[in-house]
Amino acid sequence: MTTALSRALFVRWRAAIFAIFLLSGLSIATWAGRVPAIKVALDIDKAQVGLLLLAMGVASIIGISSGPFVLARTGARKGMLATMLLVAAGVILIGLGTDVAHSIPLVVLGLVLFGLGNGSLDVMMNVEATAVEQVMKKTILPVFHAFFSFGTVLGAGAAALASGAGLTVAMHGGIVGALIALAAVVCFMNVPDRAEAQDATAEEKPPWRERMHAALEVWREPRTYALGIVMLGMAFAEGGANDWLALGVVEGHGAPGEYGAAALAVFSVGMTAVRLLGGPLVDRFGRVVVLRALAVTATAGILLFILADGNLVLVFAGAALWGIGASLGFPLGMSAAADDPAKAAARVSAAATIGYIAFLGGPPVLGLISEHLGLLNTLFILAVLALLSGLFSGAARPLKTRAGGEPDHRR
Known part of the structure; x- marks a missing residue:
């Protein structure tokens, strides 16, 4: 404090x-x-x-x-x-x-x-x-x-x-x-x-034009795009589940409608639980390790869901793993983007823009593709993107120093 x-x-x-x-x-x-x-x-x-x-x-x-x-x-x-x-x-x-x-x-x-x-x-x-x-x-x-x-x-x-x-x-x-x-x-x-929240000194703020330039400059940083890919993969996984998981249970695995809603609830509970309890794991093992482990979990869950072949136990297990795996990609991407408080707003916005385009635009695209490949086959795309998110998660490694040269306390 x-x-x-x-x-x-x-x-x-x-x-x-x-x-x-x-x-x-x-x-x-x-x-x-x-x-x-x-x-x-x-x-x-x-x-x-x-x-x-x-x-x-x-x-x-x-x-x-x-x-x-x-x-x-x-x-x-x-x-x-x-x-x-x-x-x-x-x-x-x-x-x-x-x-x-x-x-x-x-x-x-x-x-x-x-x-x-x-x-x-x-x-x-x-x-x-x-x-x-x-x-x-x-x-x-x-x-x-x-x-x-x-x-x-x-x-x-x-x-x-x-x-x-x-x-x-x-x-x-x-x-x-x-x-x-x-x-x-x-x-x-x-x-x-x-300024008070960050315990800043009373120095005069840079002119507005300089702040605008700083906001645009982050789009030239490779780390911005790498974090965007981390968030894109998990945003696709989350958005795809919200819109298509229940339908996949009903139409893909032939289950009654109530099972589709229940599977989506299992997904949501898994995601929310890890968001509530996952912080200490990140502090213990670091962002990168946790993101890679969750990317593997999400990929495994999506594949299990697709390949369950009507076995509802496997379908629900896949939904749970899917929700657990997709839980922290977006918030940890945001956290990584804000490592440097001086550029936090611009980097959060840039990474979030990439992630939200995937979250908002991804599900309709999946719907169009599913008309040609079938819904369960289309979900393989989510598995690939979740795995890609894990491969790029090294970008979430905290910066070595923060504003003012203070050492970073996290891994």
């Missing part, structure tokens, strides 16, 4: 970032959980729903890419407040466009605001989380990502309850949007300035 950051302030800071991760997951699940109701209210078909998803996905990538520029201009504290309010506005507009105006353009506007806000927020909350990690001198970023998972569970559960109770999307979105806006203000009040 630094002298500039008291214990009480640090605890409030850490709790605020945990809350932001949880609320980000909650907002995403709120939208996703009401897609069927939105489809009916707007009287649109699946292709049009796909276009809505595309609008949000493109906005999310733009938000992720612009995250470093927002950070350079406003700092994380103000930037997270602004982007959380943008997310809240987006959630509310989606509801108003669905049930009040019955307007597809208004829903699209809400999704664009939602995607821009969440994408940019993702960069800033990960930068803040890595700063917390560096103050604690232990691996905790996976726990932050577990809180994001908790948020999706809470959001999905609330969406199910809202739908069952006949709550309109507008009412549901208004409640969640107001909650996020209120929480944004509370979190803002408990997040310290970045």
